Amino acid sequence: GQQVMQIPQYQHVQEGEDFTTYCNSSTTLSNIQWYKQRPGGHPVFLIQLVKSGEVKKQKRLTFQFGEAKKNSSLHITATQTTDVGTYFCAGRGSGTYKYIFGTGTRLKVLA
Amino acid sequence: GAVVSQHPSWVICKSGTSVKIECRSLDFQATTMFWYRQFPKQSLMLMATSNEGSKATYEQGVEKDKFLINHASLTLSTLTVTSAHPEDSSFYICSARERPITSYEQYFGPGTRLTVT
Numbered sequence: 001g002q003q004v005m006q007i008p009q010y011q012h013v014q015e016g017e018d019f020t021t022y023c024n025s026s027t028t029l030s031n032i033q034w035y036k037q038r039p040g041g042h043p044v045f046l047i048q049l050v051k052s053g054e055v056k057k058q059k060r061l062t063f064q065f066g067e068a069k070k071n072s073s074l075h076i077t078a079t080q081t082t083d084v085g086t087y088f089c090a091g092r093g094s095g096t097y098k099y100i101f102g103t104g105t106r107l108k109v110l111a
Numbered sequence: 112g113a114v115v116s117q118h119p120s121w122v123i124c125k126s127g128t129s130v131k132i133e134c135r136s137l138d139f140q141a142t143t144m145f146w147y148r149q150f151p152k153q154s155l156m157l158m159a160t161s162n163e164g165s166k167a168t169y170e171q172g173v174e175k176d177k178f179l180i181n182h183a184s185l186t187l188s189t190l191t192v193t194s195a196h197p198e199d200s201s202f203y204i205c206s207a208r209e210r211p212i213t214s215y216e217q218y219f220g221p222g223t224r225l226t227v228t
Contacts, residue, residue, distance in 0.1 A: 001171070033216070042204055042219045043155065088154065097143060097208070099217065101155040 002027045004091050006102040014110050019076040021105035023089035030094045032072045038085045079109045114138055115207050117220035124195055131191045132223045134205030140185035141207035149202040161188045195227040
């Protein structure tokens with residue numbers, strides 16, 4: 001079945017440093033979504049990517065969908081303590097409405 | 112808009128008892144609701160897909176007789192954990208897709224933390 005892996009599993013950065021998490025699917029995706037989950041909270045939708053090679057930006061966050069639509073990345077520029085949490089990608093294959101969540105990357109930002 | 116609520120937010124029950132968790136879409140109609148389970152520091156695992164008025168579709172390895180799902184209306188889905196055991200202790204989260212389908216975006220509820228003693 002479809003598997004979605006993320007690397008790294010954990011990342012500790014100093015405040016102000018950049019951060020990137022990578023998402024890789026075993027199968028081609030129709031679209032991919034990114035979520036942020038704060039400790040003790042529920043996943044909050046960040047963005048959806050649909051087109052091959054698509055790049056979207058939200059302030060300090062840059063999201064990219066690979067050309068083959070099997071991988072994606074989330075890059076945060078100049079991290080802040082408010083960026084702390086676990087970032088999940090969730091991919092949807094063609095012909096299904098189900099999303100498979102990635103393994104997640106837990107980000108800690110040291111002030 | 113697009114708010115999903117869950118009740119209860121946390122529950123402690125004794126082994127062998129059943130627990131019902133409600134998932135409601137408060138300001139939209141949900142064609143489909145999803146139930147996930149999340150163990151500490153792990154990812155969300157899809158348990159089942161619930162469509163209004165029809166039987167739920169369970170993921171491989173999820174016991175449908177243990178995790179009963181009912182989606183009686185476009186705004187309410189329930190998950191009943193029957194004969195709960197300590198290994199069922201987890202964080203259960205539902206999500207809902209709006210009707211009509213627009214962007215496949217899911218709206219997550221705040222989750223229910225179940226502890227079975």
